[in-house]
Amino acid sequence: MVEHLQADGEEPCVTLDAFLEQSNATAVRLESDEDARALIPHLDRLSLIEVAFPKFRDGRGYSSARILREAGYTGELRAQGDVLVDQIAYMKRCGFDSFAPEKDLNPADVEAALSRWPEHYQGAADGAVPIWKLRHG
Numbered sequence: 001m002v003e004h005l006q007a008d009g010e011e012p013c014v015t016l017d018a019f020l021e022q023s024n025a026t027a028v029r030l031e032s033d034e035d036a037r038a039l040i041p042h043l044d045r046l047s048l049i050e051v052a053f054p055k056f057r058d059g060r061g062y063s064s065a066r067i068l069r070e071a072g073y074t075g076e077l078r079a080q081g082d083v084l085v086d087q088i089a090y091m092k093r094c095g096f097d098s099f100a101p102e103k104d105l106n107p108a109d110v111e112a113a114l115s116r117w118p119e120h121y122q123g124a125a126d127g128a129v130p131i132w133k134l135r136h137g
Contacts, residue, residue, distance in 0.1 A: 013050045029080075036064035043073045050100070053081035062094045069095035069125035085109045089116065095125035 013029035027048040051061040065077055076098055079091050083101035088110055119131040
């Protein structure tokens with residue numbers, strides 16, 4: 001699903017440095033050059049982690065998402081910035097569950113991208129069962 005950057009009543013995201021200096025923030029923005037592992041001790045108090053994609057070719061956010069999901073983060077994980085429709089399926093596989101592209105995307109194109117390949121050959125952070133395992137138990 002493509003969501004707006006900030007929904008009504010949603011707590012604004014603070015920077016990683018600001019988050020680490022306080023104990024009451026529940027939403028944080030992780031820049032592409034920041035280490036997602038700094039959030040691992042605090043995952044239980046976070047409801048939203050927004051990961052910045054300053055340019056579509058900057059893939060560090062994919063690694064951040066995977067690190068956070070594998071560490072047990074279950075809250076909203078949002079890709080924000082230069083998010084292109086052809087990247088959304090890969091972002092979802094890495095663990096993103098919401099998207100805030102800086103340029104509007106056609107919802108039909110997003111839905112088509114997310115449903116194009118319902119089965120996958122490899123396991124990933126999204127927990128989808130690989131097709132080989134479906135076939136062979």
